[in-house]
Amino acid sequence: MRMEILPLFAAAALAACSQGTASEGAVAPSAGVAEAGRTHPVSGLEVIPLTVRTAGGKLHRFDVEVARSDFEQAKGLMFRTELAPGEGMLFPYDPPEVASFWMKNTVIPLDIIFIDPKGRIINIAAQTVPYSTDSVVAEGKAGAVLELAGGRAAELGIAPGDKVSW
Template sequence: MRRMKVLLTLVAAALSAATALAQPAAGQPQMDLPRVKLSAGMHVIDAQVARTEQQRNTGLMFRAQMPQHEGMLFVFEQPAVQCFWMKNTLLPLTAAFVADDGTIVNLADMQPQTLDSHCSTQAVRYVLEMNQGWFARRGVKAGSRLGGFDAGKR
């Protein structure tokens, strides 16, 4: 019986440590998410993929900078109206709300460290955040189609 309690304690400690390693420390950016290559015409986007609720909730918080060709793709289980805010987010961002086929439904410029809500105009499963101005400088707007959205692989 004592051995079983020791074993269960060790297993619980190992699971706790593994969970802690998989999540960023409070106040730290998440930098080690899986990545996917997307495209906007001839422009390639290197996007981290936030798939779990924890990853989506942290998003790009606490980042002091982000290279111009990088972003974060938020993947949701079901299409729904998605709303984002910028609490603890230090960079000005633009959110592209994206349909399953890669078509941008709408874009929203978001200011750092605000609680303003920015929502999709229709149900979507994907939201791509990039540095503010990235889409505008490349002529990418609502109705444009992004490449790399293969719904069967996400």
């Protein structure tokens, strides 16, 4: 969740009263990827396909919810109790910025992946601590941030310098 959008926090908390279950999805080059225009059953956000290409050439595909508005970015994955291995949330920035996140009201650990404007991973905040109000900051201007289930980046060998496309 973005710290800069604190005024929207109260509204997001009220809107997030319903919880749901994310569908299971495998992450592999042959895994099915969402068609553009699909919406997530819990958030109602658009779901799009996203691919991470590691330095070794491995492809990892995810179905990601896109949090475009300030309200959607403020809410992020707050109050969600599950995030399937093949799912995530993307926070695009135009213009790019030094993004800062926290885990307030976020129930599950996340890997927060900061992506530069050219699609390269800048840095990864791995296994962030649920409910923490400590800031997690990009080490440069981010064109986007990707949140995955905690531990997925290490499990898949995703690292700074890898290429992300959507």
